[in-house]
Amino acid sequence: MAPTTQKQWQIEGANRGFDGLVYQDGPVPAVGDNEILIKLHGASLNYRDLIIPQGMYPFPLALPVVGGSDGAGEVLAVGGKVSRWAVGDRVTTLFNQGHQFGAIDVAASKTGLGGVFDGTLRQYAVLNENGVVRSPKNLSHVEAATLTCAGLTSWNALYGLKPLKPGETVLVQGTGGVSLFALQFAKAAGARVIATTSSAAKAEALKKLGADHVINYREDKNWGETARALTPDGAGVDHVIEVGGEDTMTQSLKAVKMEGIISIIGFLGGAQPKDCILEVLSRVCTVRGVYVGPRSLMEDMVAAVEANDIHPVLDQRVFKLEETKEAYEYMWAKKHFGKIGITIE
Known part of the structure; x- marks a missing residue:
């Protein structure tokens, strides 16, 4: 069973720079009928994450919001009407939760994790069962998390x-x-x-x-x-x-x-x-x-990652959840090579 509270990084507002990132206690959401509870074990940063608190992001936002779109972990609980997942499944987040297949539309563009919906820089997440895909069997949680935005x-x-x-x-x-x-x-x-x-x-x-x-x-x-x-x-x-x-x-x-x-x-x-x-x-x-992509394409990508044993290029430095602001600064200073990974306990 998950606790009722968790650690999370919330973006309090735009135009405040990285000072707008606040590490705080937040609630663990209740699980609805069509939702799953995920214990997040890995996350990854994108350039998008850096420019949201600086007021430079051109797509929809609903601040304050828990930051981060990229996450991977394990299903801890499922709602009564969930059919796609079972407890113990390894899953990776979909960037735009409403972009399931085909071309992006206005409605789907307003469903981005870490921008409109609470994201992955936290210990637990509750998402619709269609808001994740199966994680590749050949990747760790941190590696799988990098697929959400950059990979797709x-x-x-x-x-x-x-x-x-x-x-x-x-x-x-x-x-x-x-x-x-x-x-x-x-x-x-x-x-x-x-x-x-x-x-x-x-x-x-x-x-x-x-x-x-x-x-x-x-x-x-x-x-x-x-x-x-x-x-x-x-x-x-x-x-x-x-x-x-x-x-x-x-x-x-x-x-x-x-x-x-x-x-x-x-x-x-x-x-x-x-x-x-x-x-x-x-x-x-x-x-x-290109604005990321739909779940259908992400499932094709996961199959290719497994078939070719592709591993994302991770920077040599991997951060912990509590070090997330430092990870933002590290990436902004262009000290990284490849993706920046974050472990979540």
Whole structure:
């Protein structure tokens, strides 16, 4: 049986920075007929988590809210009408609780964990039975937690609109969680991967993960043309995982193949466009915003993670729940490589 109270990190409001994160005692919610009680054992951070308390998040919020979207753990109790889960099952959270299949809509966009609904930076969670998926058998709880946002976003980018095929080329930017997942998923599918980074050390790490080519974007300012030249017949890359925003979009357009897809995931370099949208016409490509993905795609991703024994890249430092604010600061300072994991006792 779960206790009646728990430790949790609540975001008290936007525009307060990380001082708006409060570690406090909170209630353990009651379990409704269609809900499950989860003992959370692992969580993971995303760039989204960092910008919510700073007032920079562009999607719906309902503050105050328990932070974090990424979590994994064990089912402790089930409601009377639950049919999908049993006590003892290992589960991982779905980002937008209402996004079950197909395209995202306005209603589903207002169901994000850690933004509208209380999230995973706590010891226990009560969620609808459709708000989780089965955790991969080959992953720990902390590893599984990284799939919720970064994993599913990269899977959606590669398979949600125009599925990646063996032999195609994927361009990934940097060494953040989405980019590293995309690299691993692409290699498992038999695709080529071109990666960009800013240092020799990160370049070596990317090569060890399977990148076929690595370009240092600090040394090569025209890396989009360089990436294009590395593809068969210089035709361009089939999929671009675009995370830099205004700093990288020009080069992504130079790199992409005719009828290729640029999936915009983030805006780490700023959100002010430098390119006219008509450039998409001259490049004959699709530019697509990706907002994580539905449960149906997440289940496909879990199957692929198991089948290929894919393990997410975790930063060497794993934090405890009580150290969450320190984890936020660590990630904001860009000290991490891969995903930041948090253990929950």
